[in-house]
Amino acid sequence: MKDEKGHTYVYYSMRSGERQERKRTGCRPSGLRSAAGLRERGRCGMMPAKGCDRMTNYKELTRQLAGLIGGVPHRTANLANASALVFSALPGLNWAGFYLLEGETLVLGPFQGKPACIEIPLGRGVCGTAAAKDETQVVADVHVFPGHIACDSASNSEIVVPIHGPEGAVVGVLDIDSVLFDRFDAHDRAGLEELVSVLERELFPPA
Ligand code: SME
Numbered sequence: 453m454k455d456e457k458g459h460t461y462v463y464y465s466m467r468s469g470e471r472q473e474r475k476r477t478g479c480r481p482s483g484l485r486s487a488a489g490l491r492e493r494g495r496c497g498m499m500p501a502k503g504c505d506r507m508t509n510y511k512e513l514t515r516q517l518a519g520l521i522g523g524v525p526h527r528t529a530n531l532a533n534a535s536a537l538v539f540s541a542l543p544g545l546n547w548a549g550f551y552l553l554e555g556e557t558l559v560l561g562p563f564q565g566k567p568a569c570i571e572i573p574l575g576r577g578v579c580g581t582a583a584a585k586d587e588t589q590v591v592a593d594v595h596v597f598p599g600h601i602a603c604d605s606a607s608n609s610e611i612v613v614p615i616h617g618p619e620g621a622v623v624g625v626l627d628i629d630s631v632l633f634d635r636f637d638a639h640d641r642a643g644l645e646e647l648v649s650v651l652e653r654e655l656f657p658p659a
Contacts, residue, residue, distance in 0.1 A: 510643025532562035539564035544632045552624035568603040577601035582612035592634040611636040618658040
């Protein structure tokens with residue numbers, strides 16, 4: 453469906469990720485994006501409309517994060533701002549935040565999204581698996597991941613990146629959930645691992 457400027461308006465349901473085209477009415481409802489308009493601004497809506505570049509510019513995002521947290525001596529504040537930055541920059545998310553390791557348990561840290569489970573034992577769920585294996589987990593469909601912990605029933609896919617302390621041990625994870633299936637790919641993985649390396653450098657420096 454095109455408007456008078458030839459822009460196609462596409463709506464993706466936050467809950468199901470389902471694609472719908474809607475006629476433009478005076479005021480654009482939230483979730484409704486002009487593919488052409490978004491392309492001009494270099495970013496996409498909930499999901500890319502045809503021809504829209506959905507690739508997140510992680511180089512730019514990482515630069516922004518470094519500027520945001522550089523020189524700020526408050527770990528909680530920096531993690532809170534990092535979660536807000538990621539949550540607002542990546543389309544299609546319903547949750548983005550941190551779990552920090554305390555002993556054998558991941559404990560909920562700063563995040564954006566609905567309230568989430570507070571403790572995740574090492575090895576459990578996607579977060580616990582990423583931390584235990586010290587390996588980024590890219591899960592296309594969380595419903596088939598053994599032991600997935602469903603904090604928000606809207607989540608359909610997820611990526612979890614381990615965070616390392618100065619000695620190289622895992623100190624926590626960055627957990628990002630999407631309402632869309634198969635939302636994250638190798639580009640996201642590489643970009644988010646690079647972003648996490650800035651957090652490691654700034655927030656967990658050698659003593
Ligand atoms: N999905 C996680 C649980 C945390 S919530 O998604 C915020 C997991 O299975 O590890």
